[in-house]
Structures are given as C-alpha cells and as structure tokens.
Amino acid sequence: MYNFDVERPTSIADAVQAMGKEEAQPISGGQTLIPTLKARLAAPSVLVSLTAIDEMKGVCMSDDGKLCIGGATTHATVAAEAKAHYPGLASLAARIGDPAVRNRGTIGGSLANNDPSACYPAAALASGATIVTNNREIAADDYFLGMFTTALEEGEIVTEVKFPVPEAAHYEKFIQPASRFPLVAVFVAKFADGVRVAVTGASNDGVFRWTEAEEALSSDFSADAVAGLKASGDMISDLHGTAEYRAHLVGVMTKRAVAALA
Template sequence: MYNFDVETPTSIADAVKALGREEAQPLGGGQTLIPTLKQRLASPSVLVSLTGIAEMKGVCMTDDGQLAIGGATPHAVVAREAARHYPGLADLASHIGDPAVRNRGTIGGSLANNDPSACYPAAALGSGATIITDKREIAADDYFQGMFATALDEGEIVTEVRFPVPEVSHYQKFVQPASRFALVGVFVARFGDGVRVAVTGASNDGVFRWTEAETALSSNFAADAVNGLALSGADMISDLHGSGDYRAHLVGVMTKRAVAAAR
C-alpha cells in the first residue's frame, strides 16, 4: 500500500465536492478497490468513502411500485429487506461472495465497477432498472458499456438503483468456487409485456441481454422454449476455468434452470 488521504462525507453534496479533488476516487464497500490498491493497480491520492452517507442507504418501495435501493446499501441488507418485495433480487444478493463480502460490499459499488462476472449487473439489466446518480438517471440498457465500462462520468456517484418488480424472476449462477463470482449467471424476469434475460460471467463484452431467448420465453414461459437456441462461443470468455464454447453452453443450461425455478 501507499499513502493517501481519506474523506468521509456525510452527504451526497459533500461527496461530490470531495471528488473534485485531484486524483480522488469514490470508495463503496471496498471489496474490489482495496485489493486493487494492495496490488498497486490503482493509485488515487484521495479515497472518498460513501458508506457514511445515510441518504444513500436503505430499501423501500416507491409510489409507482418500483423497488428503490440506496447505492451504499450492503448486499446483506438487500437480501434481507428486498425479500418481501422482490424475492428474485433478494435471493441473488444472498449468494454474492461470502458473509464478509455481503456485509461490506454495496450495490452501488458493484454496479460502478461492472465486473464482467458480477451478479448485480445481471439483475439490473434483467429487470430494466434505472441507475440514479448525483447528476442524472440512466436506463440499465444504456448504462453497461462493456467489460468494467459504464456510462458513468469521472467522479459521478451511483446514489440509488430503482428496479421495476416483475411478476416472477429467478437468478441461476454457476459458481466459480475460488472467487464465488459467476462463471455464468443468468437472470430471468417476466413482466406483463414480456421477458428479459440477462447474462453475466460469459461474454468478453460483459453483461448482455440474450434477445433470442427473450423472444422465445415471451411467447412460452417454459424451460423447453429455449431448446434449439444457441450462442456462439467465439465472443465468450475463455480461460482456465472454461472455454468460450463451454460458457456458451452453460448460458442455455442456466437459463432453463432460472425459468424452471421462476415458474
């Protein structure tokens, strides 16, 4: 590690001001950033902790029936407090990492980092969520822009995420046991106007929607509706844990499991 300053604002306005300092970087739960600093892969001169901002914490329903989650809300709180309103999302949160990660990591931090194997991006994209920042509102379809890439500007803070609540949903994750990240994870959500299917852990471009499966499942919400559909392994992640073709195959398997569990 190396020397750096730490700012602990208690309001969004103060956090925005602190992030105006040269080489300042926001710090959520630190589950990714702290190991990155230890490996000297990042070297900000100022860390701006967002965990003390009360207005960025909590889970509640909005007047228009969406589930609102503060950006600084830990995974464990989402797992507990979202269960009554959005059980599919709560179940996803309950299987992120281990207890230590779930009690420190935050939904805003996960979405800002946009790890290609993280779980929350699949939930946000699969739900058609809206990512709210200190500056604007961004639809999930526009937010995710590739591996570790998002629509966020420098210093922009994820203050809240709003999830439309589907009729039924489920997330199936094939766990990479060493990291607890998804080797492949599929989030399926059925709404009144159709089905959304979001895939994480598989693609070199990060989280994505499987539109062919969405079309098939919107017509027939049953696991066998995706029989005959296949993704190419050419654009999938290929590493020591699994080839691109293997991940492409797993997408179909996990989609079927998610639909069966949702039903």
C-alpha cells in the same frame, strides 16, 4: 500499499465536492478497490468514502411501485429487506460471495465497477432498472458499455437504483469455487409485457441481454422454449472454461431459471 488521504463525507453534495480533488476516487464497500490498491494497480491520492452517507442507504418501495435501493446499501441489507418486495433480487444478494463480502460490499459499488462476472449487473439489466447518480438517471440498457465500463462520467456517484418489480424472477448461477463469482449466471425476469434475460460471467463484453431467449420465452414461458438456442458473441475463454463451454452454460442456466419459476 502507499499513503493516501481518506475523506468521509456525510452528504452526497459533500461527496461530490470531495470527488473534485485531483486523483480522488470514491470507495464504498471496497471489495474490489482495496485488493486493487494492494496490488498497486490504482494509486488515488484521496479516497472518498461513501459509507457515512445515510441518504444513500436503505430499501423502500416508491409510489409508482418500484423497489428503490440506496447506492451504499450492502448486499446483506438487500437480501434481508428486499425479500418481501422482490424475492428474486433478494435471493441474488444473499448468494454474493461470503458473509464478509455481503456485509461490506454495496450495490452501487458493484454497478459502478461492472465486473464482467458480477451478479447485480444481470439483475439490473434483466429488470430494466434505472441507475440514479448525483447528476441524472440512466436506463440499465444504456448504462453497461462493456467490461468494467459504464456510462458514468468522471465524478458521478451511483446514489440509488430503481427496480421495476416483475411478476416473477429467478437468478441461476454456476459458481466458480475459487472466487465465488459466477462462471456463468442468468437472471430471468417475467413481466406482463414480456420476458427479459440477462447473462453475466460469459462474455468479454460484460453483461448482456440474450434477446433470442427473450423472444422465445415471451411466446412460451417454459424451459423447452430455449432448447436448441445457443448464445453467441465474444465469449470468455480461460482455464476455468472455454468459450464453447460458457455458451453452453448460458443455455443450461437459462433453462434452470425458467424451470424454477415455471
């Protein structure tokens, strides 16, 4: 690595001010950024740590029935404290990486990085979540713009995520053993007015909604409803699996998620 300064603000306002410095970059859990720095793929002059901002931590229910999670809340905390309100999301958080990752990584960091195989983007998109920043609120459908790309502007920080709580939800993933990231994973959320299905790990465009499956499941919520459907798009092809294999896994994981709920 190389020399850089570290600032540890205790409020969102102070963090935003620190982010205004030249070549400043925020760091939360650091599960992606630290390896990137070690590989010299990034060279910020200032790291702005978000770990001391208490107003960005915690899990609670809002008056309008949404599950609100602070951007600096760790995966382990989500797994423990969201279980009573949103079991499907808590289960997802409990299976991210390993204990070390879950106790350091944060939901805000995951959503800001938008890794094409990350777990939280699938939950946010399938739930119709709202990503709150220091400047505005962004609907999940408008937030994810492609691989490692989001609607965040320079200097914006993910301060909170608001999840509508579905009637039922389940996250099914096929783990790539070396990285613990999902090779392909599907989050299915059943609401009173329909079903939302989000897929991660499969596409070069990052997380996406599988609309054909949503339509089929909204009419008939059963594993048989998605039989014969095939996900399309620019699927990832690498040494772990071909594009065709990933497209097949999308269907398999969706069926398993629905079967677990049905």
